[in-house]
Amino acid sequence: xxxxxxxxxxxxxxxxxxxxxxxxxxxxxxxxxxxxxxxxxxxxxxxxxxxxxxxxxxxxxxxxxxxxxxxxxxxxxxxxxxxxxxxxxxxxxxxxxxxxxxxxxxxxxxxxxxxxxxxxxxxxxxxxxxxxxxxxxxxxxxxxxxxxxxxxxxxxxxxxxxxxxxxxxxxxxxxxxxxxxxxxxxxxxxxxxxxxxxxxxxxxxxxxxxxxxxxxxxxxxxxxxxxxxxxxxxxxxxxxxxxxxxxxxxxxxxxxxxxxxxxxxxxxxxxxxxxxxxxxxxxxxxxxxxxxxxxxxxxxxxxxxxxxxxxxxxxxxxxxxxxxxxxxxxxxxxxxxxxxxxxxxxxxxxxxxxxxxxxxxxxxxxxxxxxxxxxxxxxxxxxxxxxxxxxxxxxxxxxxxxxxxxxxxxxxxxxxxxxxxxxxxxxxxxxxxxxxxxxxxxxxxxxxxxxxxxxxxxxxxxxxxxxxxxxxxxxxxxxxxxxxxxxxxxxxxxxxxxxxxxxxxxxxxxxxxxxxxxxxxxxxxxxxxxxxxxxxxxxxxxxxxxxxxxxxxxxxxxxxxxxxxxxxxxxxxxxxxxxxxxxxxxxxxxxxxxxxxxxxxxxxxxxxxxxxxxxxxxxxxxxxxxxxxxxxxxxxxxxxxxxxxxxxxxxxxxxxxxxxxxxxxxxxxxxxxxxxxxxxxxxxxxxxxxxxxxxxxxxxxxxxxxxxxxxxxxxxxxxxxxxxxxxxxxxxxxxxxxxxxxxxxxxxxxxxx
Numbered sequence: 001x002x003x004x005x006x007x008x009x010x011x012x013x014x015x016x017x018x019x020x021x022x023x024x025x026x027x028x029x030x031x032x033x034x035x036x037x038x039x040x041x042x043x044x045x046x047x048x049x050x051x052x053x054x055x056x057x058x059x060x061x062x063x064x065x066x067x068x069x070x071x072x073x074x075x076x077x078x079x080x081x082x083x084x085x086x087x088x089x090x091x092x093x094x095x096x097x098x099x100x101x102x103x104x105x106x107x108x109x110x111x112x113x114x115x116x117x118x119x120x121x122x123x124x125x126x127x128x129x130x131x132x133x134x135x136x137x138x139x140x141x142x143x144x145x146x147x148x149x150x151x152x153x154x155x156x157x158x159x160x161x162x163x164x165x166x167x168x169x170x171x172x173x174x175x176x177x178x179x180x181x182x183x184x185x186x187x188x189x190x191x192x193x194x195x196x197x198x199x200x201x202x203x204x205x206x207x208x209x210x211x212x213x214x215x216x217x218x219x220x221x222x223x224x225x226x227x228x229x230x231x232x233x234x235x236x237x238x239x240x241x242x243x244x245x246x247x248x249x250x251x252x253x254x255x256x257x258x259x260x261x262x263x264x265x266x267x268x269x270x271x272x273x274x275x276x277x278x279x280x281x282x283x284x285x286x287x288x289x290x291x292x293x294x295x296x297x298x299x300x301x302x303x304x305x306x307x308x309x310x311x312x313x314x315x316x317x318x319x320x321x322x323x324x325x326x327x328x329x330x331x332x333x334x335x336x337x338x339x340x341x342x343x344x345x346x347x348x349x350x351x352x353x354x355x356x357x358x359x360x361x362x363x364x365x366x367x368x369x370x371x372x373x374x375x376x377x378x379x380x381x382x383x384x385x386x387x388x389x390x391x392x393x394x395x396x397x398x399x400x401x402x403x404x405x406x407x408x409x410x411x412x413x414x415x416x417x418x419x420x421x422x423x424x425x426x427x428x429x430x431x432x433x434x435x436x437x438x439x440x441x442x443x444x445x446x447x448x449x450x451x452x453x454x455x456x457x458x459x460x461x462x463x464x465x466x467x468x469x470x471x472x473x474x475x476x477x478x479x480x481x482x483x484x485x486x487x488x489x490x491x492x493x494x495x496x497x498x499x500x501x502x503x504x505x506x507x508x509x510x511x512x513x514x515x516x517x518x519x520x521x522x523x524x525x526x527x528x529x530x531x532x533x534x535x536x537x538x539x540x541x542x543x544x545x546x547x548x549x550x551x552x553x554x555x556x557x558x559x560x561x562x563x564x565x566x567x568x569x570x571x572x573x574x575x576x577x578x579x580x581x582x583x584x585x586x587x588x589x590x591x592x593x594x595x596x597x598x599x600x601x602x603x604x605x606x607x608x609x610x611x612x613x614x615x616x617x618x619x620x621x622x623x624x625x626x627x628x629x630x631x632x633x634x635x636x637x638x639x640x641x642x643x644x645x646x647x648x649x650x651x652x653x654x655x656x657x658x659x660x661x662x663x664x665x666x667x668x669x670x671x672x673x674x675x676x677x678x679x680x681x682x683x684x685x686x687x688x689x690x691x692x693x694x695x696x697x698x699x700x701x702x703x704x705x706x707x708x709x710x711x712x713x714x715x716x717x718x719x720x721x722x723x724x725x726x727x728x729x730x731x732x733x734x735x736x737x738x739x740x741x742x743x744x745x746x747x748x749x750x751x752x753x
Contacts, residue, residue: 005485006698007689009633013476013496014239025241026211027196027271034198035064037257037270038117040107040124041279042099045133045346045662049097049106049126057109057123062116065264066124068107069097073259076227079250088249088282089315089349092225093256099128100314101348102662103279108256110268133346133662137288140311140343147317150324150340157324159394161334170303170335174294178371182291182364184730185654186311187284188277188664189353190674193241195281197254198269199261206258207234213247214508215467219501221250226258238499240471240509244645245352246281247471248510253280278667282351283655285311285320289364291327299376299386301333306365312342316349326361329595330442331369332389346662352510354645355705358443359712363649366439366713367728370720374422380438380717381408381417392595400590400694404440404599407623407688411438414684415603415621424724432607432616435722441600441624441710445692445701446513447587451504452521454483454529455580460556460568462487463580464525465497468506468518473704474634475514481630482519482698486526488555504582512598512702515630519698520585528581533567534558540574590694598701600624602643602710606718613734615719617647621684624706627692628699635703636685642707643683648675650712651731 017023042049054066067073075092093105107124111117134140146155164170171177198209206228212218215235223230240247253270261268272281287310294303306327310320323338353359373380388405391398412418420436421427427434455463464483470476479496487494497503507517530553537545537558544565545551551560558565571578603621608614620643629635652673656665666672691699712730720726725740 005481005491007629007632010477010481010491010631012474012634013480023239025193025239026198026209026237027194027269029198029209031198031200031267031269034267034269035110035112035264036114036117037260037268038109038114038121039105039253039270039272039276040109040121041276042102042104042106043126044099044128044130045102045135047099047128047130049099050129051127052107053125054107057120060116060120060123062112063120064110064112066107066109067094067260069094073263075225075255075259077225079221079224088351089252091315093252101279101346103276103348105252105256105280108260108270110260110264114271135345135657135659135662137343140345144309144341144343146341147319150319150321153324156337156339157328158337159335164335167303167305167335167337171292171294171305174302175297176295176372176375178291178293178368178375180291180368180371180728182289182367182728184287184360184363186286186347186657187353187649187653188655188672189244189246189282190669190672191242191244191246194272194274195247195251195253195277196269196271197257198267199258200267201262201265204228205232205234207236208254208258209236210254211240211247212237213240213243213469213471213510215469215499215501216505217508218250218254222255222258225255235501236499237469240469242472244354245356245510248352248508249282251281274669275667278655278664279348282349284353284356285318285350287320287322287360289322289360291364291368293368293372295372295376299378299383301331301387303335304331304333305337307339309341309343311345311347311350313347313349314344317342318350320350320360321357322361322364325357325444326365326442329389329392330365330440331387332393333387336393347657354642355443355708358705358709359649362439362442362709363712363716363730366710367716370437370713370717371726379422381412384408384440395595397593397595400594400596401627401690401692402597402599403625403688403690404601407599407601407625410686411601411603411621411623414623414686417603420721424721429607431610433610433722434605434607435718435720436603436605437714437717437719437721438601438603439710439713439717441602441706443512443598443702443706443709445516445596445598445695446511447516447696448507448513449584449586450506450517450521451582451584452518452525453504453580453582454522454525455578456529456533456567456571457578458568458571458576460566461493461495462489463495463497464522465503466506466518466521467501467503468498468514469509470498471509473514473638474631475509477634478515478630479518479522482522483526486523512704512706515700516696516702519700520696521583523697524583524585525581528583529579532579532581533570536574536576536579537570542574543570544573545570594694596695598624598626598706600706600710602714604711604714604718606715606722608719608722608737613737615651615732615734617679617681617715619681619684622707623686623688625688625690626703626706627690627695627701629687629689630700632687635687638703639685639707640683642705643711644675644680645708646711647679647715649708649730650715652679654731
């Protein structure tokens, strides 16, 4: 495979459609005779529905039908792990009257227009038998429990040196110890595109236009809930307007919409409101993380202990594996112990959110490492290099590729880390205290089984088809680039076809695995298509290469016997419109021999106003080791997006759960603060670019999620460097800085300090 196209910037194929508004997302589909569904959701967080009165709503003009637990549709059953319900709410809606969280689906109103359905939904009266919900850590802890497993391992994993019976003994006798608790609230995804489903039945066959990150998984799950054959369900989702994990699982509004469409024998479209997306489509759990680091006087770690409590709903189990996915392996230590405990609350089911586990885990670990560096009077980079891991602890296998040391060096150089003063409050810019912080970024390199079809056509173009999705990451363009690279064609001659369950199956657009998974499948299918083309060309009497024994494919042409013809001309000569090949690619024995991860270094400068404690992120430098960079334009875009996510996580975001009601008090775009243009500074992104060909033939690892890891910690560490105040409770807001009781090396934030 040549490198003529890989690594060169390419514009997004769908870019013009997006910026002109011509692109159609799942909720934008114009379907003849469509009716509109509108969810009615519970206004209590725990209890029972005694009765519902929909008579007034039914009399409203345009109302077609109203479905409730008392006038329901029989859905086949809930979901199991085997059916792909790794997250999301697993019980079908409207099948009983039990309420387990505020905002739970309790009815679906169907009307001729969205507005009529919405107005009718407001008239549905509900009589509850309420119970006091479990909404606080204190009450939830009474029923806390360990999960059965975390990422295939026990919920508590301990790696201890010979002769060590307890990691606590090591910590208690160590020379330098950091022992702190780091907390985070519930976070919500808030993609711009709302969740939406349009369901159309043609006899016994269902077609849905769904906002989903997993087209084949949505097909499988919806079929299971409705009790129909998987082959009779087609899911279409060529474009996604953001999801960040919230569209990875099936959510129950989708099969409910399909069931109603079947019952009414007409197309139904359900688009969720912003407030509904706060309750029925998942969130990142709240976490309490207890991190203990023990080191000798030289800064070498002797023990790493990381215990995590994460919230979970009663509607579905989900594990935010913050310790197992970070402290388990990031730094070398003779003694490592990580654990996970789940704390049930009356909230909707949590789910994956950009870098699940790694994002919050690296906040806690990297802040603790910064605190350790302060205690040791070591530069934070020097401390990390003293504990640099060359092998995966416990497994004792090397990383397939790791250039984190180079990322540290290059990042420090590009950022100007040498200008940092380790004494908090030393640098000022007028009324603003200036601080610098850094942190490690990490994310596993995932790769799943994927298929692809490559079709060489007589018009000289190639079509590359598979059921992957474009989450907004640029997958349309990546498919075209990899197809063009493998076929030796210009990108403009390759036509990608994705986002349809009728195409060859591909994995979920989650876990930053799409490029690494579909790329090898495209390569394999391209080779098969080229071999098939040659085979036909030498056997067909009308072919210019008929009867030849030495014919090969080169950059879109067949070559042999002194002749050179474009594949389109060859297909045209033999009267064949196209030839195609479908192949499947998957990981192999290398999984047992290596650990596969991406790494990076995040550097951040902040300014904190000494009078108001307002925090401004002034600049960020990010150096990433993600293997081959397929398209620097979209890869840089993904890293910047992750960093923006990290800014929101560190300084702005957090869902406020009302203790008495279980309602999210800020469940809207006005009160749930996300980072906007005014919050985002200049971001310098650089890629190491070393291919990881042990991982896959194109050497690429994912870019979508690693950008958020390390960023919140780098910001928190920079705030400490500016003020001397260590805030361990996210988000870092000015009131927490003002009220901080951490007086170690505190800088004068205002006159009253």
